[in-house]
Each structure stands twice: as C-alpha cells, then as structure tokens.
Amino acid sequence: MFENRERTELSDLGEFGLIEHLTKTFSNVNASSLLGVGDDAAVIDNGGDEYVLLSTDAMFEGVHFDLSFHPLKHLGYKAVSTAVSDIYAMNGQAKQILVAIALSNRFSLEAVEELYLGIKIACEKFSVDLVGGDTTASPKGLSIAVTALGTVAKNKLVRRSGAGENDLLVVSGDLGAAYMGLQILEREKKVFLEHPGAQPDLQGHEYIIGRQLRPEARLDVVKILDELGIVPSCMIDISDGLASEVHHLGIHSGCGFDIYDEKLPMDPQVISTAMDFDLNPTVVALNGGEDYELLFTVAQEHYEKIKNHPDFTIIGHATSEKNQFRLIGKSGAAFEIQAQGWQHFKG
Ligand code: ADP
Ligand code: MG
Numbered sequence: 001m002f003e004n005r006e007r008t009e010l011s012d013l014g015e016f017g018l019i020e021h022l023t024k025t026f027s028n029v030n031a032s033s034l035l036g037v038g039d040d041a042a043v044i045d046n047g048g049d050e051y052v053l054l055s056t057d058a059m060f061e062g063v064h065f066d067l068s069f070h071p072l073k074h075l076g077y078k079a080v081s082t083a084v085s086d087i088y089a090m091n092g093q094a095k096q097i098l099v100a101i102a103l104s105n106r107f108s109l110e111a112v113e114e115l116y117l118g119i120k121i122a123c124e125k126f127s128v129d130l131v132g133g134d135t136t137a138s139p140k141g142l143s144i145a146v147t148a149l150g151t152v153a154k155n156k157l158v159r160r161s162g163a164g165e166n167d168l169l170v171v172s173g174d175l176g177a178a179y180m181g182l183q184i185l186e187r188e189k190k191v192f193l194e195h196p197g198a199q200p201d202l203q204g205h206e207y208i209i210g211r212q213l214r215p216e217a218r219l220d221v222v223k224i225l226d227e228l229g230i231v232p233s234c235m236i237d238i239s240d241g242l243a244s245e246v247h248h249l250g251i252h253s254g255c256g257f258d259i260y261d262e263k264l265p266m267d268p269q270v271i272s273t274a275m276d277f278d279l280n281p282t283v284v285a286l287n288g289g290e291d292y293e294l295l296f297t298v299a300q301e302h303y304e305k306i307k308n309h310p311d312f313t314i315i316g317h318a319t320s321e322k323n324q325f326r327l328i329g330k331s332g333a334a335f336e337i338q339a340q341g342w343q344h345f346k347g
Contacts, residue, residue, distance in 0.1 A: 001025055038252070039160050040089035040237060041150065051157055053150040055086035061141035069185045069200075072111055074213040076118025077125075079144045082239065084126045085217035085292045087150035089237035091158040091225070096131045097123070098147040102138035115144070126219055156226075158296070162234040163253035167297035169316040170232075170306055172221045174265040175242055176281065179288030180273040181205065181212030208269045215292040221311060222294075228305045232296035241289040246325055247339040249295065256324035259316035259337065286327070286337065 013021055023037045034051065035043035041055035057079070059065060065075055084094035099119060103112065123130055128148070188200035202209055217237075225232065234253050236245045242264075246257050264285040274281040297318055298306060306312050316328075325337040 035159065040086040040235075041092070041148075043090070043157065050151045050153055051092075053087050053090050053092045053152060054147070055083060055150075056145060056147040057083045057086065058143065058145035060143045066185075066189070067142070069189055070213055072114035073118035073121075075144070076115040076120075077122045077214050078118075079146045080119055080122035080126065080128070080148075081215050081217040081292060083146035083148040084122075084128060084150070084219070085215075085237040085239070087148050088218055088222050089158075089235050089294060090150070090152055091156050091222055091232065091235060092150040092152035093222070094126055094128045094148050094150040094219075096129050096149040098149075099130060099133035100135075100145040100147075101133070102136045102143045104138045104140050104142070107142065115142075126217065156231055158232050158235040160234055160236050160248055160252035161254075162232075163249060163255050163297040163318045164233055164299070165255060165318055165320045167233050167299055167318045168303060168306065168314050169246070169257055169259065169295070169297055169318065170312050170314050171238070171242070171265065171293055171295050172218050172311050173291070173293040174267045174270070175238070175285040175291055175293065176270045176274070176288040177208040177211035177267055178215060178290035178292075179212075179241075179284055180270050180277075181208035181210070182290075183277055183279075184209060184273065185212065205269060205273065207267055208273060212290065215290060217292055218294050224309075224311060228302075228309075230298055230302050230305065232298050235294060235296035238291040238293045238295055239289060241287040242291075242295065243286040243325075243337050244289075244339045245295050246337065247323075249297070250318075250323055250325055253297075253318070254322055256319040256321035256326070257316055258319055258326050258328055258334075261327055261329045263313060263315045265313040265315070282327070 010018055019037065028036060032045050033042070034045045041053040044052040044054060046052060059079055059082075061067060079099070080097060083097060087094040101115070119130065184202065184205045188202065191198055192200060234249050236248055238245050246259065250257055261282055264282060266281055266285055270284060271281045274284045306314060326334040327337050328334050
C-alpha cells in the first residue's frame with residue numbers, strides 16, 4: 001500500500017497531509033458511502049428523504065485538556081459538544097452518540113460519574129441519545145472519543161464545497177474567546193504552581209473561561225437558518241480557528257475569500273485579555289480555535305435576512321481568486337491569511 005522508506009517525520013506532512021496520505025488509496029465499495037473523508041461528517045445514503053451523517057472526535061489528557069483546571073463534568077459536556085458540532089456543520093440534526101473512554105487507575109468511580117454527568121447534560125441539551133461506546137484501561141491518563149450520528153434532509157445538506165463568487169461569508173457568535181480563556185487558565189495554573197495556596201484570579205474572565213471549558217455547539221443556528229429559509233452554499237464548524245477553516249472552505253469550493261478585519265466579532269473580554277497578554281486581538285480571532293461556531297456562505301439575495309441578525313456577522317465574501325485568502329484592514333491594505341491550524345504536528 002505504501003512504498004518502503006526509511007523514516008519520514010509526521011511534521012513533514014502536517015495533520016491534513018497525513019490524513020490525505022493515509023486515506024488516498026482507499027476507495028468506497030458501498031454505493032451508500034456518498035461522501036467520505038474530507039468534510040465535517042461523512043454522508044451515507046440509505047435511500048429515503050434523509051442522509052445519515054457520521055463523525056468522530058477524540059480528546060486526550062495532556063493534549064486536548066488539562067484536568068488540573070478542567071472539571072470532569074465540563075469535559076464530558078465538551079466532548080459531546082465538539083462531536084455534535086460536526087453534524088451541525090453539515091446543516092444536520094444530531095440523534096445518537098457513542099462514547100469510548102480509556103481510564104487509568106488514577107480515576108475513581110466518583111470522577112467518572114462526574115464525566116458522565118456532563119455527558120448526560122449535553123445529551124439533554126442537544127437532544128441526542130447515548131446508545132453505546134467502549135470502555136478500556138489506559139496506562140496513563142484519560143481519553144474520550146465521541147462518535148455522533150445525525151440526519152439531514154437530502155435537499156438541506158451543506159458541504160464544505162459549494163461557495164460561489166460573491167457569496168457572503170458569515171460566522172455565528174464571536175471568535176477567539178476559547179483561546180483567551182485557555183490563556184487565563186494556564187496563567188493561573190502557573191501562578192498556583194509557583195505559589196501554592198494562591199487563589200486563582202478568574203474574575204472578569206467568566207465568559208472566555210466558559211467558552212474554553214464548556215463550549216456550546218450551535219444547534220440553534222441550524223434551526224435559525226431553517227426558519228429564515230436559508231440553505232448555506234457551504235459550511236464548516238470552527239475547531240482549528242477561522243484562518244484554517246476559511247482555507248478548507250476555499251480549497252473545497254475552489255474560490256478565495258476576502259475577510260474584513262473590522263468585522264471580526266469579538267467579545268470585549270477577548271479584546272481586553274488579548275491586550276493584557278500582548279496579543280493582537282485579530283490574530284486571536286483568526287487563529288484561536290475551539291470556538292465551535294459555524295462559518296458559512298450564503299447567496300447575496302439573503303443579505304437582508306442576515307445583516308442585522310443578532311446571531312450572525314457578515315465578515316467577508318467569496319472571490320474568484322482560487323486559494324487566495326486575504327484579510328482587509330481598515331485602510332484597505334490586504335494581508336494574506338496563513339492557516340496556523342494546519343501545523344498540529346510541528347514543534
Ligand atoms: P473536524 O475538525 O471537522 O473534526 P478533522 O480535521 O478532524 O475534521 O478531519 C478532517 C476529515 O478527515 C474528516 O472527514 C475526518 O473524518 C477525516 N479523518 C480524520 N482523521 C482520519 C483518519 N485517521 N482516518 C480517516 N479519516 C480521517
Ligand atoms: Mg469540523
């Protein structure tokens with residue numbers, strides 16, 4: 001399947017290069033496998049008026065979360081939220097989840113109960129049923145993988161491809177908060193380790209910390225779009241950061257995007273905390289990641305429905321310049337947007 005070579009570093013390929021390399025020799029043998037690797041969820045056609053959607057997300061202690069500041073209840077909620085978010089990114093409804101956990105003997109029953117309390121709260125919030133999973137031992141730490149199943153009416157399916165020239169680029173909610181929340185939590189952890197007994201100073205940062213520890217997948221956005229009579233031309237959820245996701249939409253749709261710096265929606269807590277950390281808020285909004293907002297394009301005809309909607313911000317538009325992603329500053333100067341989220345295996 002692969003030619004023999006000595007040793008290639010994973011960082012030479014990056015996350016998406018690696019996925020492409022590993023999966024490119026597979027071809028589907030079932031006609032029902034309509035859309036495989038490459039979108040937020042796979043699309044299965046079993047006949048009827050709906051497609052089945054399938055997506056999985058894994059989280060590892062020490063890589064995706066730090067239990068010294070991440071309450072297990074919130075972690076359980078986050079694991080479900082991140083999984084169903086990929087179903088919403090296809091404009092679908094999540095229906096069932098499977099949860100696979102690996103636990104070391106460091107965890108007590110009470111600890112795992114907390115994790116499952118969070119999973120249960122998320123199941124209620126997103127109206128999904130926990131229908132199975134797997135439980136194994138781990139030599140060290142905790143890992144949790146959630147597979148989400150969903151459905152979408154065939155005429156409502158939205159992929160990463162499909163944006164047309166001049167379509168409006170729209171994002172739900174605000175950007176950068178989860179990343180800045182993480183900066184606060186890591187700073188307070190460092191203070192605590194240097195001065196045991198010190199109380200963490202989280203005041204005034206509640207919103208951004210909540211966005212990091214307990215993100216909300218945007219089930220409501222799928223409903224709102226339906227009520228507005230809008231089927232986006234393409235859509236993705238923001239897990240790696242706006243910059244990375246806009247590249248995915250552009251590459252899949254065969255277009256470019258112009259994004260306007262002053263339009264990027266940010267909570268005041270994000271802006272003030274970014275300044276405290278000597279970070280440029282625009283860079284945080286572009287590269288922060290873990291926002292779990294939906295990023296989508298709509299035809300110009302929907303402008304009036306979107307423009308003053310409290311849940312949406314029009315941040316730019318699609319261009320005919322293939323693979324050109326530009327940030328336009330207030331003065332009109334244009335900068336190329338780099339996709340930081342593509343560097344997972346670096347450093
Ligand atoms: P998302 O951020 O939306 O969860 P990912 O970036 O994790 O998506 O994955 C991109 C695409 O690659 C998805 O279609 C996913 O199913 C697929 N994928 C990721 N890892 C693997 C893998 N190890 N084997 C096969 N497909 C994979
Ligand atoms: Mg996704």
